[in-house]
Amino acid sequence: MTAPAGDGARATPARRPTIKDIARRAGVSESAVSFALNGRPGVSQTTRERVHRVAADLGWQPNSAARALSGERSGALGLVLARPAHTLGVESFFLQLVSGVQEVLAARRIALLFQVVEDTAAECELLRRWWAERRVDGVLVVDPRAQDPRPALLDSLGLPAVLVGAPAPGEDAGSLSTVWADDSAAMASVLAHLHGLGHRRIVHVAGLPGLAHTERRIASLRAEAAALGLSGVRSVTTDYSDAEGAAATRRLLDAAEPPTAIIYDNDVMAVAGVSAAAERGVALPAELSVVAWDDSALCRVTHPRLTALVRDTTAFGRLAAGELLDRLDGGPARSIQAELPHLEPRESTAPPPPAEREPAPEQGLRA
Known part of the structure:
Protein backbone atom coordinates (compact mmCIF):
# COMPACT_ATOMS: atom_id res chain seq x y z
CA MET A 1 0.00 0.00 0.00
CA THR A 2 1.36 3.41 -0.95
CA ALA A 3 1.94 5.72 2.03
CA PRO A 4 -0.01 9.01 2.04
CA ALA A 5 1.87 12.14 0.98
CA GLY A 6 3.62 13.80 3.89
CA ASP A 7 4.25 10.58 5.85
CA GLY A 8 7.92 10.60 4.86
CA ALA A 9 7.62 7.40 2.81
CA ARG A 10 8.41 7.46 -0.89
CA ALA A 11 5.65 6.65 -3.36
CA THR A 12 6.34 3.63 -5.52
CA PRO A 13 7.45 4.86 -8.99
CA ALA A 14 5.05 4.10 -11.81
CA ARG A 15 6.18 1.10 -13.86
CA ARG A 16 6.27 1.32 -17.64
CA PRO A 17 3.90 -1.16 -19.30
CA THR A 18 5.59 -4.00 -21.18
CA ILE A 19 4.69 -6.39 -23.98
CA LYS A 20 4.07 -9.01 -21.28
CA ASP A 21 1.47 -6.72 -19.67
CA ILE A 22 -0.27 -6.22 -23.01
CA ALA A 23 -0.27 -9.97 -23.71
CA ARG A 24 -1.77 -10.73 -20.30
CA ARG A 25 -4.50 -8.09 -20.68
CA ALA A 26 -5.32 -9.04 -24.29
CA GLY A 27 -5.21 -12.78 -23.62
CA VAL A 28 -2.68 -13.54 -26.33
CA SER A 29 0.97 -14.61 -26.50
CA GLU A 30 3.86 -12.16 -26.30
CA SER A 31 4.89 -13.09 -29.84
CA ALA A 32 1.40 -12.22 -31.07
CA VAL A 33 1.70 -8.81 -29.38
CA SER A 34 5.07 -8.24 -31.05
CA PHE A 35 3.68 -9.18 -34.46
CA ALA A 36 0.68 -6.90 -34.00
CA LEU A 37 2.58 -3.86 -32.76
CA ASN A 38 5.26 -4.11 -35.44
CA GLY A 39 2.78 -4.58 -38.29
CA ARG A 40 4.03 -8.07 -39.14
CA PRO A 41 1.91 -10.92 -40.55
CA GLY A 42 0.98 -13.86 -38.33
CA VAL A 43 -2.01 -12.52 -36.41
CA SER A 44 -5.59 -11.85 -37.41
CA GLN A 45 -6.93 -8.37 -37.92
CA THR A 46 -9.18 -8.80 -34.89
CA THR A 47 -6.21 -9.70 -32.66
CA ARG A 48 -4.16 -6.86 -34.10
CA GLU A 49 -6.89 -4.35 -33.28
CA ARG A 50 -7.35 -5.76 -29.75
CA VAL A 51 -3.60 -5.56 -29.06
CA HIS A 52 -3.42 -1.93 -30.24
CA ARG A 53 -6.46 -1.04 -28.13
CA VAL A 54 -4.96 -2.60 -25.00
CA ALA A 55 -1.57 -0.97 -25.67
CA ALA A 56 -3.25 2.44 -25.92
CA ASP A 57 -5.22 1.83 -22.71
CA LEU A 58 -2.03 0.93 -20.83
CA GLY A 59 -0.11 3.91 -22.24
CA TRP A 60 2.52 1.71 -23.86
CA GLN A 61 5.18 3.32 -26.08
CA PRO A 62 7.86 1.52 -28.13
CA ASN A 63 11.37 1.40 -26.70
CA SER A 64 13.52 3.56 -29.00
CA ALA A 65 16.73 1.71 -28.09
CA ALA A 66 15.17 -1.66 -28.91
CA ARG A 67 13.79 -0.28 -32.17
CA ALA A 68 17.25 0.99 -33.14
CA LEU A 69 18.77 -2.45 -32.47
CA SER A 70 16.14 -4.04 -34.69
CA GLY A 71 17.06 -1.70 -37.56
CA GLU A 72 14.07 0.59 -37.21
CA ARG A 73 14.25 4.34 -36.79
CA SER A 74 15.32 5.77 -33.44
CA GLY A 75 12.71 8.53 -33.52
CA ALA A 181 20.42 32.75 -46.64
CA ASP A 182 22.45 35.12 -48.83
CA ASP A 183 24.97 36.68 -46.43
CA SER A 184 26.76 38.46 -49.27
CA ALA A 185 23.66 40.33 -50.44
CA ALA A 186 22.71 41.11 -46.83
CA MET A 187 26.12 42.66 -46.15
CA ALA A 188 25.87 44.67 -49.37
CA SER A 189 22.58 46.15 -48.16
CA VAL A 190 24.13 47.17 -44.84
CA LEU A 191 27.09 48.87 -46.49
CA ALA A 192 24.80 50.62 -48.99
CA HIS A 193 22.76 52.02 -46.08
CA LEU A 194 25.80 53.35 -44.23
CA HIS A 195 27.42 54.70 -47.39
CA GLY A 196 24.17 56.43 -48.30
CA LEU A 197 24.29 58.21 -44.95
CA GLY A 198 27.80 59.46 -45.76
CA HIS A 199 30.01 57.10 -43.75
CA ARG A 200 33.47 56.32 -45.07
CA ARG A 201 35.25 54.77 -42.05
CA ILE A 202 33.29 51.57 -41.39
CA VAL A 203 34.44 48.53 -39.41
CA HIS A 204 32.82 45.10 -39.33
CA VAL A 205 33.19 43.34 -35.96
CA ALA A 206 32.86 39.80 -37.26
CA GLY A 207 32.35 36.47 -35.54
CA LEU A 208 34.56 33.40 -35.52
CA PRO A 209 37.14 33.21 -38.31
CA GLY A 210 36.90 30.14 -40.51
CA LEU A 211 33.11 29.96 -40.44
CA ALA A 212 31.75 30.09 -43.99
CA HIS A 213 29.29 32.89 -43.27
CA THR A 214 31.99 34.95 -41.51
CA GLU A 215 34.31 34.68 -44.50
CA ARG A 216 31.45 35.38 -46.91
CA ARG A 217 30.44 38.55 -45.07
CA ILE A 218 34.05 39.75 -44.91
CA ALA A 219 34.54 39.10 -48.64
CA SER A 220 31.28 40.89 -49.50
CA LEU A 221 32.22 43.91 -47.38
CA ARG A 222 35.62 44.13 -49.04
CA ALA A 223 34.20 43.81 -52.56
CA GLU A 224 31.41 46.34 -52.01
CA ALA A 225 33.78 48.82 -50.37
CA ALA A 226 36.18 48.56 -53.31
CA ALA A 227 33.32 49.17 -55.74
CA LEU A 228 32.32 52.28 -53.78
CA GLY A 229 35.90 53.52 -53.56
CA LEU A 230 36.00 53.26 -49.75
CA SER A 231 39.45 52.56 -48.35
CA GLY A 232 38.62 52.92 -44.65
CA VAL A 233 36.52 49.76 -44.43
CA ARG A 234 37.73 46.56 -42.78
CA SER A 235 36.76 43.58 -40.63
CA VAL A 236 38.06 42.26 -37.28
CA THR A 237 37.16 38.79 -35.99
CA THR A 238 35.98 37.80 -32.49
CA ASP A 239 34.39 34.82 -30.74
CA TYR A 240 30.86 36.33 -30.86
CA SER A 241 30.87 37.03 -27.11
CA ASP A 242 29.87 40.28 -25.44
CA ALA A 243 33.34 40.50 -23.85
CA GLU A 244 35.19 40.39 -27.17
CA GLY A 245 32.61 42.63 -28.81
CA ALA A 246 33.17 45.28 -26.15
CA ALA A 247 36.96 44.87 -26.24
CA ALA A 248 37.06 45.23 -30.03
CA THR A 249 34.90 48.36 -29.79
CA ARG A 250 37.22 49.98 -27.23
CA ARG A 251 40.26 49.32 -29.43
CA LEU A 252 38.51 50.78 -32.47
CA LEU A 253 37.33 53.91 -30.66
CA ASP A 254 40.79 54.49 -29.15
CA ALA A 255 42.46 54.47 -32.59
CA ALA A 256 43.83 57.64 -34.16
CA GLU A 257 41.05 57.52 -36.76
CA PRO A 258 38.11 55.73 -35.14
CA PRO A 259 35.27 54.43 -37.30
CA THR A 260 32.09 56.43 -37.71
CA ALA A 261 30.06 53.23 -38.12
CA ILE A 262 30.40 49.67 -36.81
CA ILE A 263 28.62 46.55 -38.08
CA TYR A 264 28.40 43.75 -35.48
CA ASP A 265 27.92 40.12 -36.45
CA ASN A 266 25.34 39.49 -33.72
CA ASP A 267 23.02 41.35 -31.37
CA VAL A 268 25.00 40.53 -28.22
CA MET A 269 28.19 42.15 -29.51
CA ALA A 270 26.23 45.14 -30.79
CA VAL A 271 24.71 45.85 -27.39
CA ALA A 272 28.11 45.36 -25.72
CA GLY A 273 29.60 47.76 -28.27
CA VAL A 274 26.98 50.40 -27.45
CA SER A 275 27.92 50.09 -23.77
CA ALA A 276 31.64 50.40 -24.59
CA ALA A 277 30.96 53.52 -26.67
CA ALA A 278 29.06 55.05 -23.75
CA GLU A 279 32.08 54.39 -21.52
CA ARG A 280 34.21 56.39 -23.94
CA GLY A 281 31.64 59.22 -24.09
CA VAL A 282 30.89 58.52 -27.76
CA ALA A 283 27.31 59.52 -28.60
CA LEU A 284 25.03 57.33 -30.75
CA PRO A 285 24.20 58.07 -33.50
CA ALA A 286 25.71 61.59 -33.62
CA GLU A 287 29.32 60.31 -33.44
CA LEU A 288 28.94 56.59 -34.10
CA SER A 289 26.38 54.54 -36.02
CA VAL A 290 25.77 50.89 -35.08
CA VAL A 291 24.19 48.03 -37.04
CA ALA A 292 23.45 44.57 -35.60
CA TRP A 293 23.30 41.37 -37.63
CA ASP A 294 20.09 39.51 -36.71
CA ASP A 295 17.42 41.50 -34.95
CA SER A 296 16.25 40.54 -31.45
CA ALA A 297 14.54 41.95 -28.38
CA LEU A 298 17.96 43.23 -27.28
CA CYS A 299 18.14 45.45 -30.35
CA ARG A 300 14.66 46.82 -29.76
CA VAL A 301 15.01 47.64 -26.05
CA THR A 302 18.49 49.19 -26.21
CA HIS A 303 18.60 52.99 -26.26
CA PRO A 304 18.84 54.09 -28.96
CA ARG A 305 17.11 51.18 -30.68
CA LEU A 306 19.53 49.40 -32.98
CA THR A 307 19.35 49.29 -36.74
CA ALA A 308 19.40 45.56 -37.54
CA LEU A 309 19.10 42.90 -40.19
CA VAL A 310 15.74 41.22 -39.72
CA ARG A 311 14.86 37.66 -40.66
CA ASP A 312 12.48 35.01 -39.39
CA GLU A 339 14.24 34.68 -47.55
CA LEU A 340 16.89 37.41 -47.74
CA PRO A 341 17.28 39.29 -44.42
CA HIS A 342 16.15 42.90 -44.76
CA LEU A 343 17.63 45.92 -43.02
CA GLU A 344 15.42 47.69 -40.47
CA PRO A 345 16.78 51.24 -39.97
CA ARG A 346 16.29 52.55 -36.43
CA GLU A 347 17.74 55.28 -34.23
CA SER A 348 21.30 53.90 -34.01
CA THR A 349 22.26 54.96 -37.56
CA ALA A 350 22.48 58.52 -38.86
CA PRO A 351 24.85 60.66 -40.94
CA PRO A 352 28.30 61.08 -39.35
CA PRO A 353 29.60 64.48 -38.19
CA PRO A 354 29.85 66.85 -41.20
CA ALA A 355 33.66 66.69 -41.30
CA GLU A 356 33.57 62.90 -41.58
CA ARG A 357 30.93 62.53 -44.29
CA GLU A 358 31.54 60.81 -47.61
CA PRO A 359 30.99 63.27 -50.45
CA ALA A 360 28.01 62.52 -52.68
CA PRO A 361 29.04 60.30 -55.65
CA GLU A 362 29.54 62.01 -58.97
CA GLN A 363 26.98 61.36 -61.68
CA GLY A 364 27.71 58.14 -63.52
CA LEU A 365 29.49 56.52 -60.60
CA ARG A 366 27.93 53.73 -58.58
CA ALA A 367 25.89 54.98 -55.63
Whole structure:
Protein backbone atom coordinates (compact mmCIF):
# COMPACT_ATOMS: atom_id res chain seq x y z
CA MET A 1 0.00 0.00 0.00
CA THR A 2 1.36 3.41 -0.95
CA ALA A 3 1.94 5.72 2.03
CA PRO A 4 -0.01 9.01 2.04
CA ALA A 5 1.87 12.14 0.98
CA GLY A 6 3.62 13.80 3.89
CA ASP A 7 4.25 10.58 5.85
CA GLY A 8 7.92 10.60 4.86
CA ALA A 9 7.62 7.40 2.81
CA ARG A 10 8.41 7.46 -0.89
CA ALA A 11 5.65 6.65 -3.36
CA THR A 12 6.34 3.63 -5.52
CA PRO A 13 7.45 4.86 -8.99
CA ALA A 14 5.05 4.10 -11.81
CA ARG A 15 6.18 1.10 -13.86
CA ARG A 16 6.27 1.32 -17.64
CA PRO A 17 3.90 -1.16 -19.30
CA THR A 18 5.59 -4.00 -21.18
CA ILE A 19 4.69 -6.39 -23.98
CA LYS A 20 4.07 -9.01 -21.28
CA ASP A 21 1.47 -6.72 -19.67
CA ILE A 22 -0.27 -6.22 -23.01
CA ALA A 23 -0.27 -9.97 -23.71
CA ARG A 24 -1.77 -10.73 -20.30
CA ARG A 25 -4.50 -8.09 -20.68
CA ALA A 26 -5.32 -9.04 -24.29
CA GLY A 27 -5.21 -12.78 -23.62
CA VAL A 28 -2.68 -13.54 -26.33
CA SER A 29 0.97 -14.61 -26.50
CA GLU A 30 3.86 -12.16 -26.30
CA SER A 31 4.89 -13.09 -29.84
CA ALA A 32 1.40 -12.22 -31.07
CA VAL A 33 1.70 -8.81 -29.38
CA SER A 34 5.07 -8.24 -31.05
CA PHE A 35 3.68 -9.18 -34.46
CA ALA A 36 0.68 -6.90 -34.00
CA LEU A 37 2.58 -3.86 -32.76
CA ASN A 38 5.26 -4.11 -35.44
CA GLY A 39 2.78 -4.58 -38.29
CA ARG A 40 4.03 -8.07 -39.14
CA PRO A 41 1.91 -10.92 -40.55
CA GLY A 42 0.98 -13.86 -38.33
CA VAL A 43 -2.01 -12.52 -36.41
CA SER A 44 -5.59 -11.85 -37.41
CA GLN A 45 -6.93 -8.37 -37.92
CA THR A 46 -9.18 -8.80 -34.89
CA THR A 47 -6.21 -9.70 -32.66
CA ARG A 48 -4.16 -6.86 -34.10
CA GLU A 49 -6.89 -4.35 -33.28
CA ARG A 50 -7.35 -5.76 -29.75
CA VAL A 51 -3.60 -5.56 -29.06
CA HIS A 52 -3.42 -1.93 -30.24
CA ARG A 53 -6.46 -1.04 -28.13
CA VAL A 54 -4.96 -2.60 -25.00
CA ALA A 55 -1.57 -0.97 -25.67
CA ALA A 56 -3.25 2.44 -25.92
CA ASP A 57 -5.22 1.83 -22.71
CA LEU A 58 -2.03 0.93 -20.83
CA GLY A 59 -0.11 3.91 -22.24
CA TRP A 60 2.52 1.71 -23.86
CA GLN A 61 5.18 3.32 -26.08
CA PRO A 62 7.86 1.52 -28.13
CA ASN A 63 11.37 1.40 -26.70
CA SER A 64 13.52 3.56 -29.00
CA ALA A 65 16.73 1.71 -28.09
CA ALA A 66 15.17 -1.66 -28.91
CA ARG A 67 13.79 -0.28 -32.17
CA ALA A 68 17.25 0.99 -33.14
CA LEU A 69 18.77 -2.45 -32.47
CA SER A 70 16.14 -4.04 -34.69
CA GLY A 71 17.06 -1.70 -37.56
CA GLU A 72 14.07 0.59 -37.21
CA ARG A 73 14.25 4.34 -36.79
CA SER A 74 15.32 5.77 -33.44
CA GLY A 75 12.71 8.53 -33.52
CA ALA A 76 15.31 11.25 -32.88
CA LEU A 77 17.30 13.79 -34.90
CA GLY A 78 20.60 15.33 -33.81
CA LEU A 79 22.00 18.85 -33.63
CA VAL A 80 25.54 19.58 -32.47
CA LEU A 81 26.87 23.05 -31.82
CA ALA A 82 30.67 23.19 -32.04
CA ARG A 83 31.35 26.41 -30.19
CA PRO A 84 32.79 27.16 -26.75
CA ALA A 85 29.76 27.15 -24.45
CA HIS A 86 30.68 30.50 -22.85
CA THR A 87 30.23 32.28 -26.17
CA LEU A 88 26.54 31.41 -26.44
CA GLY A 89 25.49 33.81 -23.70
CA VAL A 90 22.11 35.34 -24.43
CA GLU A 91 22.45 35.17 -28.22
CA SER A 92 18.96 34.58 -29.55
CA PHE A 93 19.76 33.10 -32.97
CA PHE A 94 20.20 29.48 -31.90
CA LEU A 95 17.27 29.61 -29.47
CA GLN A 96 15.01 30.78 -32.29
CA LEU A 97 16.49 28.26 -34.73
CA VAL A 98 15.91 25.36 -32.30
CA SER A 99 12.41 26.66 -31.59
CA GLY A 100 11.55 26.38 -35.28
CA VAL A 101 13.12 22.93 -35.54
CA GLN A 102 11.20 21.73 -32.51
CA GLU A 103 7.87 22.96 -33.93
CA VAL A 104 8.27 20.66 -36.91
CA LEU A 105 9.60 17.66 -34.99
CA ALA A 106 6.92 17.86 -32.29
CA ALA A 107 4.23 17.48 -34.94
CA ARG A 108 5.83 14.16 -35.94
CA ARG A 109 6.58 13.11 -32.34
CA ILE A 110 10.31 13.12 -33.09
CA ALA A 111 12.85 14.03 -30.41
CA LEU A 112 15.76 16.45 -30.85
CA LEU A 113 19.08 15.34 -29.41
CA PHE A 114 21.17 18.48 -28.82
CA GLN A 115 24.75 18.76 -27.61
CA VAL A 116 27.43 21.48 -27.37
CA VAL A 117 31.07 20.54 -28.03
CA GLU A 118 34.30 22.51 -28.23
CA ASP A 119 35.27 22.02 -31.88
CA THR A 120 34.54 20.13 -35.09
CA ALA A 121 36.89 17.27 -34.14
CA ALA A 122 34.73 16.62 -31.09
CA GLU A 123 31.61 16.98 -33.23
CA CYS A 124 32.84 14.40 -35.74
CA GLU A 125 33.61 11.98 -32.91
CA LEU A 126 30.13 12.50 -31.50
CA LEU A 127 28.49 11.99 -34.92
CA ARG A 128 30.35 8.69 -35.34
CA ARG A 129 29.16 7.55 -31.91
CA TRP A 130 25.56 8.54 -32.58
CA TRP A 131 25.69 6.65 -35.88
CA ALA A 132 27.26 3.52 -34.32
CA GLU A 133 24.74 3.51 -31.47
CA ARG A 134 21.85 4.35 -33.84
CA ARG A 135 20.92 7.22 -31.56
CA VAL A 136 19.64 9.47 -34.37
CA ASP A 137 18.08 9.02 -37.79
CA GLY A 138 19.64 12.19 -39.23
CA VAL A 139 21.35 15.41 -38.20
CA LEU A 140 21.22 19.15 -38.75
CA VAL A 141 24.70 20.56 -39.34
CA VAL A 142 25.24 24.21 -38.42
CA ASP A 143 28.12 26.66 -38.91
CA PRO A 144 29.59 25.45 -42.23
CA ARG A 145 33.29 26.28 -42.36
CA ALA A 146 36.34 26.22 -44.57
CA GLN A 147 37.79 22.71 -45.06
CA ASP A 148 34.75 21.32 -43.28
CA PRO A 149 35.22 17.59 -42.52
CA ARG A 150 31.56 16.93 -41.68
CA PRO A 151 29.94 16.53 -45.15
CA ALA A 152 32.44 13.85 -46.19
CA LEU A 153 32.07 12.08 -42.85
CA LEU A 154 28.28 12.03 -43.06
CA ASP A 155 28.50 10.81 -46.66
CA SER A 156 30.71 7.91 -45.58
CA LEU A 157 28.34 7.01 -42.73
CA GLY A 158 25.25 7.29 -44.90
CA LEU A 159 23.61 9.43 -42.23
CA PRO A 160 21.00 11.81 -43.72
CA ALA A 161 21.81 15.46 -42.98
CA VAL A 162 20.94 19.04 -43.80
CA LEU A 163 23.58 21.77 -43.79
CA VAL A 164 22.16 24.93 -42.23
CA GLY A 165 24.02 27.59 -44.21
CA ALA A 166 25.87 27.58 -47.52
CA PRO A 167 29.18 25.71 -47.80
CA ALA A 168 32.39 27.73 -47.82
CA PRO A 169 33.42 29.11 -51.23
CA GLY A 170 35.00 26.40 -53.37
CA GLU A 171 33.48 23.56 -51.32
CA ASP A 172 30.31 21.54 -51.74
CA ALA A 173 27.89 19.83 -49.40
CA GLY A 174 28.28 16.34 -50.87
CA SER A 175 24.99 14.46 -50.52
CA LEU A 176 23.68 16.88 -47.88
CA SER A 177 20.79 19.22 -48.52
CA THR A 178 21.51 22.87 -47.75
CA VAL A 179 19.23 25.57 -46.37
CA TRP A 180 20.85 28.99 -46.57
CA ALA A 181 20.42 32.75 -46.64
CA ASP A 182 22.45 35.12 -48.83
CA ASP A 183 24.97 36.68 -46.43
CA SER A 184 26.76 38.46 -49.27
CA ALA A 185 23.66 40.33 -50.44
CA ALA A 186 22.71 41.11 -46.83
CA MET A 187 26.12 42.66 -46.15
CA ALA A 188 25.87 44.67 -49.37
CA SER A 189 22.58 46.15 -48.16
CA VAL A 190 24.13 47.17 -44.84
CA LEU A 191 27.09 48.87 -46.49
CA ALA A 192 24.80 50.62 -48.99
CA HIS A 193 22.76 52.02 -46.08
CA LEU A 194 25.80 53.35 -44.23
CA HIS A 195 27.42 54.70 -47.39
CA GLY A 196 24.17 56.43 -48.30
CA LEU A 197 24.29 58.21 -44.95
CA GLY A 198 27.80 59.46 -45.76
CA HIS A 199 30.01 57.10 -43.75
CA ARG A 200 33.47 56.32 -45.07
CA ARG A 201 35.25 54.77 -42.05
CA ILE A 202 33.29 51.57 -41.39
CA VAL A 203 34.44 48.53 -39.41
CA HIS A 204 32.82 45.10 -39.33
CA VAL A 205 33.19 43.34 -35.96
CA ALA A 206 32.86 39.80 -37.26
CA GLY A 207 32.35 36.47 -35.54
CA LEU A 208 34.56 33.40 -35.52
CA PRO A 209 37.14 33.21 -38.31
CA GLY A 210 36.90 30.14 -40.51
CA LEU A 211 33.11 29.96 -40.44
CA ALA A 212 31.75 30.09 -43.99
CA HIS A 213 29.29 32.89 -43.27
CA THR A 214 31.99 34.95 -41.51
CA GLU A 215 34.31 34.68 -44.50
CA ARG A 216 31.45 35.38 -46.91
CA ARG A 217 30.44 38.55 -45.07
CA ILE A 218 34.05 39.75 -44.91
CA ALA A 219 34.54 39.10 -48.64
CA SER A 220 31.28 40.89 -49.50
CA LEU A 221 32.22 43.91 -47.38
CA ARG A 222 35.62 44.13 -49.04
CA ALA A 223 34.20 43.81 -52.56
CA GLU A 224 31.41 46.34 -52.01
CA ALA A 225 33.78 48.82 -50.37
CA ALA A 226 36.18 48.56 -53.31
CA ALA A 227 33.32 49.17 -55.74
CA LEU A 228 32.32 52.28 -53.78
CA GLY A 229 35.90 53.52 -53.56
CA LEU A 230 36.00 53.26 -49.75
CA SER A 231 39.45 52.56 -48.35
CA GLY A 232 38.62 52.92 -44.65
CA VAL A 233 36.52 49.76 -44.43
CA ARG A 234 37.73 46.56 -42.78
CA SER A 235 36.76 43.58 -40.63
CA VAL A 236 38.06 42.26 -37.28
CA THR A 237 37.16 38.79 -35.99
CA THR A 238 35.98 37.80 -32.49
CA ASP A 239 34.39 34.82 -30.74
CA TYR A 240 30.86 36.33 -30.86
CA SER A 241 30.87 37.03 -27.11
CA ASP A 242 29.87 40.28 -25.44
CA ALA A 243 33.34 40.50 -23.85
CA GLU A 244 35.19 40.39 -27.17
CA GLY A 245 32.61 42.63 -28.81
CA ALA A 246 33.17 45.28 -26.15
CA ALA A 247 36.96 44.87 -26.24
CA ALA A 248 37.06 45.23 -30.03
CA THR A 249 34.90 48.36 -29.79
CA ARG A 250 37.22 49.98 -27.23
CA ARG A 251 40.26 49.32 -29.43
CA LEU A 252 38.51 50.78 -32.47
CA LEU A 253 37.33 53.91 -30.66
CA ASP A 254 40.79 54.49 -29.15
CA ALA A 255 42.46 54.47 -32.59
CA ALA A 256 43.83 57.64 -34.16
CA GLU A 257 41.05 57.52 -36.76
CA PRO A 258 38.11 55.73 -35.14
CA PRO A 259 35.27 54.43 -37.30
CA THR A 260 32.09 56.43 -37.71
CA ALA A 261 30.06 53.23 -38.12
CA ILE A 262 30.40 49.67 -36.81
CA ILE A 263 28.62 46.55 -38.08
CA TYR A 264 28.40 43.75 -35.48
CA ASP A 265 27.92 40.12 -36.45
CA ASN A 266 25.34 39.49 -33.72
CA ASP A 267 23.02 41.35 -31.37
CA VAL A 268 25.00 40.53 -28.22
CA MET A 269 28.19 42.15 -29.51
CA ALA A 270 26.23 45.14 -30.79
CA VAL A 271 24.71 45.85 -27.39
CA ALA A 272 28.11 45.36 -25.72
CA GLY A 273 29.60 47.76 -28.27
CA VAL A 274 26.98 50.40 -27.45
CA SER A 275 27.92 50.09 -23.77
CA ALA A 276 31.64 50.40 -24.59
CA ALA A 277 30.96 53.52 -26.67
CA ALA A 278 29.06 55.05 -23.75
CA GLU A 279 32.08 54.39 -21.52
CA ARG A 280 34.21 56.39 -23.94
CA GLY A 281 31.64 59.22 -24.09
CA VAL A 282 30.89 58.52 -27.76
CA ALA A 283 27.31 59.52 -28.60
CA LEU A 284 25.03 57.33 -30.75
CA PRO A 285 24.20 58.07 -33.50
CA ALA A 286 25.71 61.59 -33.62
CA GLU A 287 29.32 60.31 -33.44
CA LEU A 288 28.94 56.59 -34.10
CA SER A 289 26.38 54.54 -36.02
CA VAL A 290 25.77 50.89 -35.08
CA VAL A 291 24.19 48.03 -37.04
CA ALA A 292 23.45 44.57 -35.60
CA TRP A 293 23.30 41.37 -37.63
CA ASP A 294 20.09 39.51 -36.71
CA ASP A 295 17.42 41.50 -34.95
CA SER A 296 16.25 40.54 -31.45
CA ALA A 297 14.54 41.95 -28.38
CA LEU A 298 17.96 43.23 -27.28
CA CYS A 299 18.14 45.45 -30.35
CA ARG A 300 14.66 46.82 -29.76
CA VAL A 301 15.01 47.64 -26.05
CA THR A 302 18.49 49.19 -26.21
CA HIS A 303 18.60 52.99 -26.26
CA PRO A 304 18.84 54.09 -28.96
CA ARG A 305 17.11 51.18 -30.68
CA LEU A 306 19.53 49.40 -32.98
CA THR A 307 19.35 49.29 -36.74
CA ALA A 308 19.40 45.56 -37.54
CA LEU A 309 19.10 42.90 -40.19
CA VAL A 310 15.74 41.22 -39.72
CA ARG A 311 14.86 37.66 -40.66
CA ASP A 312 12.48 35.01 -39.39
CA THR A 313 14.97 32.66 -37.74
CA THR A 314 12.21 30.44 -36.36
CA ALA A 315 10.93 29.93 -39.92
CA PHE A 316 14.53 29.18 -40.96
CA GLY A 317 14.59 26.39 -38.35
CA ARG A 318 11.26 25.04 -39.58
CA LEU A 319 12.59 25.01 -43.14
CA ALA A 320 15.73 23.08 -42.13
CA ALA A 321 13.81 20.52 -40.06
CA GLY A 322 11.24 20.01 -42.80
CA GLU A 323 13.98 19.39 -45.35
CA LEU A 324 15.65 16.81 -43.09
CA LEU A 325 12.36 14.96 -42.63
CA ASP A 326 11.92 15.00 -46.41
CA ARG A 327 15.37 13.40 -46.79
CA LEU A 328 14.40 10.70 -44.27
CA ASP A 329 11.29 10.03 -46.33
CA GLY A 330 13.42 9.45 -49.44
CA GLY A 331 13.51 12.93 -50.96
CA PRO A 332 16.53 14.11 -53.00
CA ALA A 333 19.28 16.43 -51.74
CA ARG A 334 18.41 20.05 -52.51
CA SER A 335 19.78 23.57 -52.07
CA ILE A 336 17.06 25.81 -50.64
CA GLN A 337 17.54 29.57 -50.32
CA ALA A 338 15.65 31.16 -47.44
CA GLU A 339 14.24 34.68 -47.55
CA LEU A 340 16.89 37.41 -47.74
CA PRO A 341 17.28 39.29 -44.42
CA HIS A 342 16.15 42.90 -44.76
CA LEU A 343 17.63 45.92 -43.02
CA GLU A 344 15.42 47.69 -40.47
CA PRO A 345 16.78 51.24 -39.97
CA ARG A 346 16.29 52.55 -36.43
CA GLU A 347 17.74 55.28 -34.23
CA SER A 348 21.30 53.90 -34.01
CA THR A 349 22.26 54.96 -37.56
CA ALA A 350 22.48 58.52 -38.86
CA PRO A 351 24.85 60.66 -40.94
CA PRO A 352 28.30 61.08 -39.35
CA PRO A 353 29.60 64.48 -38.19
CA PRO A 354 29.85 66.85 -41.20
CA ALA A 355 33.66 66.69 -41.30
CA GLU A 356 33.57 62.90 -41.58
CA ARG A 357 30.93 62.53 -44.29
CA GLU A 358 31.54 60.81 -47.61
CA PRO A 359 30.99 63.27 -50.45
CA ALA A 360 28.01 62.52 -52.68
CA PRO A 361 29.04 60.30 -55.65
CA GLU A 362 29.54 62.01 -58.97
CA GLN A 363 26.98 61.36 -61.68
CA GLY A 364 27.71 58.14 -63.52
CA LEU A 365 29.49 56.52 -60.60
CA ARG A 366 27.93 53.73 -58.58
CA ALA A 367 25.89 54.98 -55.63
